[in-house]
Amino acid sequence: MYLGRVIGRVVATHKLAGLKGVALQLVRPVDEHGESAGATVVACDTVGSGLGDLVHVCDGRESTYALPDPFVPVDATIVGHVEAFDYEGGSAGSAA
Amino acid sequence: MYLGRVIGRVVATHKLAGLKGVALQLVRPVDEHGESAGATVVACDTVGSGLGDLVHVCDGRESTYALPDPFVPVDATIVGHVEAFDYEGGSAGSAA
Amino acid sequence: MYLGRVIGRVVATHKLAGLKGVALQLVRPVDEHGESAGATVVACDTVGSGLGDLVHVCDGRESTYALPDPFVPVDATIVGHVEAFDYEGGSAGSAA
């Protein structure tokens, strides 16, 4: 899992019933300093996040366990809102 | 999952029954600015995409849930057409 | 799996019952020389690790087998404390 910041949303057409109504967000992975730490991903949103929110994202097959139907072609899901984190030399809240 | 643009198609010979008739597309991962964001992948196409289309792609085991037979050796599938997306500082449609 | 050093902790709000009470740590992957070897990850902690501990981390679906409930959206778990390791040209303990 990794920290990420919601930087946008995606509107897409799906043909699969299991993906109807699942919100998709653009998430930029960030490190403990809030700096960009990898390529932007498209993640399902199960916690109702919005632009600018600090979240943690789960990858892979196991990311579908956050969805009502786990047998869908999804490989990244926003699992939780990050309220705060501490690290060597500093700490940050979700507004960091 | 990630955004991608269809840049071509692949014609391949398979020996596995489960892969007959599954279209394969060359997809270039792109970021929110439409810039290339990683190595070109070969993805199954379940939504009837064509050259230049903006799509989102699912990786891994879970990508097979978009196919009629999920027990096939496939690790990337075009899951949906992206109609539009918003991001910090801009927005784009599928023709972006 | 890879070696990592615990560099902090994450406080997050989850909506999923299976993730309640699961501690989350910030872990920096390190190589055999203790040098940073990749982007910081958020990992579940099943061994009671603390700041500065040298651990080994498991990725992916299989990382959930260390948790009480394996059907949760988790893709990285601290599996063990590293007491020592030897490598070509040197060796190190967990305090290295």
Add this chain to the structure above:
Amino acid sequence: MYLGRVIGRVVATHKLAGLKGVALQLVRPVDEHGESAGATVVACDTVGSGLGDLVHVCDGRESTYALPDPFVPVDATIVGHVEAFDYEGGSAGSAA
């Protein structure tokens, strides 16, 4: 999945019954221009490929669905021979 070119073969000793008789090839990932696109992998061969062949390779758990026994520790398999592919600005056959 990705395009690759067979650049060699591997002779290895296995202790697992499920891997006996499974051919292993060295495959170099290539992009749509035939240029190297990543680190060389060791892949099982289910289509009888040979040196120089252009193939497409599947990664991960799902790659084992191409094998007689899917419960083997294998994470990359040559799934098909690429006969031809088209892309923006060009096209290529398997001899490209």
Add this chain to the structure above:
Amino acid sequence: MYLGRVIGRVVATHKLAGLKGVALQLVRPVDEHGESAGATVVACDTVGSGLGDLVHVCDGRESTYALPDPFVPVDATIVGHVEAFDYEGGSAGSAA
């Protein structure tokens, strides 16, 4: 899967019964020329390898199929000893 060379071993404390007695090795991924090809990994050893051995390593969920208990948080396993490999322009044995 990829080629790797055993460069050390790891001594770790586990709380999980399924990991007791499973040897852990430090493995450096190498390419067909024996050059380093990625970050050092911690892999389970099911073939009794030792320092300097050339091996091939399987990643991910499927790597646990080489272990007595496949429901363990393990994502990399040494699957076989590489005796020799041929590639375009050369060949090498395990002592290469």
